Amino acid sequence: MSTNSLLKDFFKYSSLNVLGMIGLSCYILADTYFVAKGMGSDGLTALNLAIPAFGFIQGSGLMLGIGGATRYSIVKSQGAGNDGNKTFMHSLIQGALFAGVFIIIAIFFIEPLTVLLGANGSTFEMCKIYLRVLLLFSPAFLLNNIMLSFVRNDGAPQLSMAAMLTGSLTNIIFDYVFIFPLNMGIFGAALATGTSPIVSLALLSAFFIKRKNNFKPIKCRFSVRMSVKIMSLGASSFVTEVSSGVVMFTFNMIMLNIAGNIGVAAYGVIANISLVVISVYTGLAQGIQPLISKHYGEGNKAACRRILKYSLFSAGAISVIVYAFIFLYCGPVTSIFNGDNNEALQNIAVQGMKLYFTGSVFAGSNILLAAYFAANDRARPSGLISVLRGFVLIILFAILLSRAWGLVGLWLSFPTSELAVFIISAFLLERAD
Numbered sequence: 185m186s187t188n189s190l191l192k193d194f195f196k197y198s199s200l201n202v203l204g205m206i207g208l209s210c211y212i213l214a215d216t217y218f219v220a221k222g223m224g225s226d227g228l229t230a231l232n233l234a235i236p237a238f239g240f241i242q243g244s245g246l247m248l249g250i251g252g253a254t255r256y257s258i259v260k261s262q263g264a265g266n267d268g269n270k271t272f273m274h275s276l277i278q279g280a281l282f283a284g285v286f287i288i289i290a291i292f293f294i295e296p297l298t299v300l301l302g303a304n305g306s307t308f309e310m311c312k313i314y315l316r317v318l319l320l321f322s323p324a325f326l327l328n329n330i331m332l333s334f335v336r337n338d339g340a341p342q343l344s345m346a347a348m349l350t351g352s353l354t355n356i357i358f359d360y361v362f363i364f365p366l367n368m369g370i371f372g373a374a375l376a377t378g379t380s381p382i383v384s385l386a387l388l389s390a391f392f393i394k395r396k397n398n399f400k401p402i403k404c405r406f407s408v409r410m411s412v413k414i415m416s417l418g419a420s421s422f423v424t425e426v427s428s429g430v431v432m433f434t435f436n437m438i439m440l441n442i443a444g445n446i447g448v449a450a451y452g453v454i455a456n457i458s459l460v461v462i463s464v465y466t467g468l469a470q471g472i473q474p475l476i477s478k479h480y481g482e483g484n485k486a487a488c489r490r491i492l493k494y495s496l497f498s499a500g501a502i503s504v505i506v507y508a509f510i511f512l513y514c515g516p517v518t519s520i521f522n523g524d525n526n527e528a529l530q531n532i533a534v535q536g537m538k539l540y541f542t543g544s545v546f547a548g549s550n551i552l553l554a555a556y557f558a559a560n561d562r563a564r565p566s567g568l569i570s571v572l573r574g575f576v577l578i579i580l581f582a583i584l585l586s587r588a589w590g591l592v593g594l595w596l597s598f599p600t601s602e603l604a605v606f607i608i609s610a611f612l613l614e615r616a617d
Contacts, residue, residue, distance in 0.1 A: 190475075190487055194494045198471030200341045204332075204348035205467035206460060214356040215373045216456045220521045222363045223310070225449045225529065227370060228521065230310035232452030233301045235459075236433045237315055238377075241322050243425030244282045245329025248275045250470065251418020253333035254477050254559055256399060260337075261481030269402045274410050275330050276401060283323040290319035302436050307445070310370040317371065321378030328381035331388050337474045338398050343391055351384030416563035420554035420570040424466060427574025428459060431598070434579050438586050438594055443532060447591075450532035453521045454540055461506055461541070465548040468495050469555035476559035492556050499548035510541050536595045543599030546606040547573070553609040557616070565612045569605060577601035 219227040252275030259267040289297060294316050303311035318325075328351070336344040355376050362372025391397055415422075432455050439447040472495050479487040510517070514537040515530070522529050550573050557566035578601040585593030585600065 190490055191494065193475055194472065194491055197336075197341050197475055198468050198495065198498065200345040201336070201471035202464055202467035204345035205463040205470065207349040207352035210352050210356065210460065213456055213460060214359045215377060216452065216521055218359045218363045219370065219373050223370065224524050225446065225526060226306045227310060228449045228452050229445050230303060230307040230370065231314060231373070232432065232448055232455060233303050233307065233311050233436060234314040234318070235455070236301060236428075236430065237297065238318050239426050239428050239430075239432075241286060241318065241325050242329065243422040245279070245326040246333070246425050247415055247418035247422035248278050248282070248326065249330040249333030249418070250421040250473065250558075251275070251414040251416070252330065253337040254417045254473060254561075255414060256334060257337045257474050257477035258481040258561060260398070261478045266402075268399055270404045270407075270410065271414065272334060272399045273401045273404055274407065274414055275334075276327075277406060278411055278414065279326040279330055280323075283326050286319045286322035290316050290322075294319070301433065302440060302448075314370050314374045317374035317378055321381070324378065324381040324385065328384050328388075331385060333470075334399055335388055335391050335397075336470070337477070338391075338396075340391060340396065341471070341474075343388065347384040347387040350387050351380040351382075354383045355380040416567065417558050417561070419563060420551075420558045420566040421466075421469075423567070423570035423574040424462070424469075424551055424554065427570070427578070428455070428462060430575055431455075431578050431582075434582050435594065438582060442586070442591055442594070443528075446526060446528050447532055449526075450518075450529045450536065453518055453529075453533045454536050456521075457510075457517065457537070458540070461544055462547065462551070464502055464506075465499055465551040468499060468548075469551050471495075472552070473555055473559045476556060477561075480560050488556075488560060492552070495552050495556075496549055499552055500545055503545035503548055506544055507541055510537050514538060532591065535591070539592065539595035540598050543602040546599065546602035550602060550605050550609050553613060557612070562616070565616070569609050569612070572608060573602060573605040577604055 215231060216228065219231050223230075252271050255271045256268040259271065294312055298308060298312040298315060301311065301315075332344050332347060335347075358376035358379055359373060362368040362376050366372060368375065432451075435451050435455070436448050439451050443450070472491050475491050476488045479485075479491070514534045518530055518533040518537070519525075522533075550569055554566045554569040557563075557569070578597060581597035581601045582594060585597045587593070589596070
């Protein structure tokens with residue numbers, strides 16, 4: 185394949201997936217905005233406390249979707265179509281198992297989960313309602329992420345993007361209708377979010393109605409080995425998504441001790457903007473995955489490396505633009521979500537944005553390198569990068585730096601941990617050569 189053709193495919197897949205992921209993350213921002221306007225700082229705090237659970241649901245779907253679709257793309261390029269159908273079937277079965285667990289939690293363990301996430305007093309009931317609705321809609325979230333990934337890897341990135349954007353737009357419209365004209369409060373915000381994947385799935389069904397799909401569910405014996413393979417290949421996607429929730433949970437707990445509920449609400453503004461920023465890098469990662477897996481299956485390592493270079497350069501350029509915008513407009517952006525015009529919330533969030541988002545460029549590079557290794561069927565380095573940035577180092581630095589420098593240390597823990605992981609990622613990439 186020529187360089188021009190490769191670059192064309194890169195822009196096609198990456199741009200479509202970036203747009204789709206931005207749309208997907210925008211319904212979290214819509215929830216944040218409408219909840220802040222309709223229910224004030226208590227509602228914003230409750231929403232922020234519940235988002236880690238949502239990240240876990242989304243991460244599970246992405247793990248099964250990206251992991252299964254990666255394997256599907258590799259075996260498809262090698263001419264083993266029936267193995268691709270088995271992979272799809274295993275992703276569906278695992279999705280059903282995960283959904284069953286989430287529904288059990290929603291019915292029987294919702295109050296302990298709400299307490300675990302840090303809700304208290306005026307935020308407890310709102311947080312519990314939001315969590316229960318999201319968990320009950322988990323089958324739709326899981327199936328949607330699986331279908332989006334397989335459709336994208338089956339040569340239809342345009343349809344995948346259209347489904348993501350349509351679902352997100354529906355959520356934003358329903359957010360407004362449910363919270364304001366219908367006065368449904370936090371339940372309305374959760375219900376609007378829950379309907380989004382259903383709309384997306386309805387649009388994706390056109391792929392099967394028109395019989396454009398090269399994959400289908402088939403009867404096959406369940407294989408633990410294949411299931412583990414799917415989850416290992418999708419682990420980086422899972423950790424990337426869940427890490428946002430883990431970081432949010434850790435920061436929430438530390439913030440409650442430093443600045444109370446107002447501090448949590450201020451961090452909620454930063455966390456939700458971070459979800460959008462990270463979604464851009466995740467979109468790039470999801471965009472390069474089908475291409476890298478295809479060329480890896482064909483044995484074309486040079487093409488894989490060129491695609492990685494394109495994506496890292498794009499991530500760097502995006503990071504410069506993002507930070508410049510945040511640095512210049514952090515005040516007005518915070519005001520949009522500061523429904524009560526709380527001065528303390530405003531000051532904490534503005535200071536936090538300028539420090540926190542200095543880590544964007546390293547975060548983007550780490551997400552792309554983890555995705556690159558996974559798409560090349562190298563789950564171990566991919567998982568190591570993801571675990572270090574998503575759990576180990578960010579928690580360690582958040583605890584240590586916040587104890588040393590309070591709020592400033594807490595904000596700096598994100599760029600510090602991402603820089604450390606980037607150094608490790610670069611070493612792993614060099615060794616891979």
